[in-house]
Amino acid sequence: MQWHKHILVPAHFQQFAGKLANIAMMLALLAMLSMLQSIAVLPDDHQQGQVYKIIYMHVPLAILSLCCYLLMGLCSSVYWIWQVKMADIIAAASAYVGVVITVLAIITGAIWAKPTWGAWWVWDARLTSECILMLLYLSYISLRSTLKPRRYAQNMAALIAFLGLIDVPIVHYSVEWWYTLHQGSSLLSYTGTKIAWIMLAPLLVSSVAFASLTAVMVIHTALLLLPSADKRIAPLAPISGIYALVGLLLLWALGTGLLASCDHYVQVCYQVVLWTMILYTYCINRLIRSQHSGSENSHELEPV
């Protein structure tokens, strides 16, 4: 069997995705633990003191909000041209996860901005374009779930998602094109990275951690969105859901302990991020489980 059938055929995807989610969760656990241990002992920053440690949540989340959009836009273009069912499902899954990640990036940014800038929110180009990114996700979700007939809704949503790709470079370059309160790019600046190595290494590790967590969330959401006819095979998803929930709760407990001596703003950020992810994973897996138990009631997911 060729590898691409694992992803492109819904029935194969279901068997393959549960395993993939479990591996990603293991990776997330290891990376997140190593990041938590290092940020507990890292020295303070020369201008921001301890509050800069929010960077280890805010920056990965902000990067992932763009990556989720890239995935959604590319899958949408594949769906628009070739009408591959799985492309639409993965695009929709990354939209649901993407809006959560974007909101988390905005919230952690606000919690970081208050003690450093002196305001929760400013309408500068970076913050506004990130806000537009969130609205693009929401318009994709609302178009895809309300328009009738269903094929038309999926196609229109795919077109919107692809056109919205233009916002991704705007978010990235907004700090160079306009005067903004948001500082310039630290990681991808023209003159090399602007972060000391001792602070950069945990940032790369935490990016891996959050990327893996996002992958777990996208896979679970895709399993929920699969056409119900393909859900009669082994219910791998609920098991993978339990792994993910136990892993997240473990991270929450260990993180709360390890960050106990950190700045309050850092602790609040960690709690907000972890609880949002726990709640999201829990809800998605409850929905998957209720679909499995009542397969007669799941006709509303069938294409009309």
Added chain:
Amino acid sequence: MSLSQYKRLQVLLASFGLMVLATVLLVYGLKQHASAFVTPSYLAEHPQSCLHSRCRLGAMVQPNSLRIQGSELTFKAVDHENNTTIDVVFTGVLPSMFKEGKLMLAEGHRQNGVFFATTILAKHDENYKPKSI
């Protein structure tokens, strides 16, 4: 690729091309207006700006220019590119990262060549390094 798929690709590329064009026009059109602040040299070149409408001034706090008289705080805001300065007057609470020699944003209006600020925000740069180095 079948004919219908080819047509769908054409629609996609054509609409994306229009989108890129619109965005380029938008970015150039908004060059000045989408910025979060104006600089002291912009205020010097445009004497009619910020007189009756509120605006945001972004500049460096000139070292050794900060004076506190009662509840009133005055300092010189300097454009670090060409050393144009403007006096800023402010009453209120400062963010903890506000320091001489650092960047700040002041929100307010201009009167008789002095900038009266109602809010001050601190701007920090993108460099991170441990305190001891």
